[in-house]
Amino acid sequence: MGRKKAYDRDELLVGAVEVFREHGFARTTTQMLVDRLGVNRFSLYAEFENKLGLYDAALEAYDESIVGRRFGPLERPGAGLAEVRELLEFYGAAADGPAAGKGCLLCNTAVEFGPDDPIGTGRVDRYLDRLEEAFSAALTNAQQAGDLPASVNVAREASFLTASVLGLFVMIRARAPDARLKNAAAAALAHLEGLG
Amino acid sequence: MGRKKAYDRDELLVGAVEVFREHGFARTTTQMLVDRLGVNRFSLYAEFENKLGLYDAALEAYDESIVGRRFGPLERPGAGLAEVRELLEFYGAAADGPAAGKGCLLCNTAVEFGPDDPIGTGRVDRYLDRLEEAFSAALTNAQQAGDLPASVNVAREASFLTASVLGLFVMIRARAPDARLKNAAAAALAHLEGLG
């Protein structure tokens, strides 16, 4: 059947996500990818077609793994205010975490590419919808559990939390000081808890 | 003394800001700039040294004109809650405005370049400080005017408002639906007014 692949596709994507988060799409060269992933150009192109194909695959992997890890808890049936709190506290403390200087790959993509979407897979749009919907579901659950008054406008607060998280992502990417992140997250949380 | 310049430096920068806001730095070509600004390559290089020099000048012009127009009111001695409200309402309605699909050039720069700052002029850092400080000053004034309790943690709310605005910028860049922007801005404002 021929020779075995010397690389693992998923491991390649983990590395690609890292490099693209650090340098963005345009400023990442194929040479950087070859070096950091320890794979050959040929294999990279055989597996992902071209640089944009690799980027799109990286976005998909990022959405599944990283976004899934952070927002998945909010999307589960029993989720409520506790999950929102944990999320905000996590990003509020991200100045020292692995995302420092990197931010969120999908948020970065939204800004670098703008509304043009040259990839054409609509991943950014679906990502924004996903965040909003995750917050919306958790807040609705909280209402039904009696942790949030029925009078609260869930759609409004979900959009608000989405914007807050995006703002934190920009700050994390820009290596804003720890206190600034902590403060911003704490105030957003205080707002939510002040609704009760 | 020689021939007169056929261009006006400030007009050039207005156009450059526009193009860079639409396409970012890397995806903007010198050809696009020549076409849109109606100036020749030679003059562009004579005036700004190179593409990065033009970008830096565009950042400076943007900071002075656009940022100045929006955040200047917050920085004036008498500013208070009213100015914060007007700012949030403005960006909450930006889905139909001239910034739609563009966002904020300095926020975009923070994300596209990340913490590397290849320009080396620290404009992004100073921009983030400026936003935070503008909010901080207005909130402090509001406290002294009795519009905001002395117990409010001004630094915390200033960081929060900065993050909110950055989040709105990302949404505006991504052409998020009007309702989402309006909601996010309204909730941030409600939070502020709920402190009193």
Added chain:
DNA sequence: TAGATATCTGAACGTACGTTCAGATATATT
């Protein structure tokens, strides 16, 4: 009006980078 000096024109240059390919190498099947 003449000369000097600065800007304009657009074609050309150099290079960095995305992409490709022919030859080499390894593994699976028979």
Added chain:
DNA sequence: AATATATCTGAACGTACGTTCAGATATCTA
């Protein structure tokens, strides 16, 4: 073992784009 098939290697290619330059053009001073 022999053959077939798939992957690996690294050098080479093509091109898009930032940058430069020599010749042309306009405007200022005297």
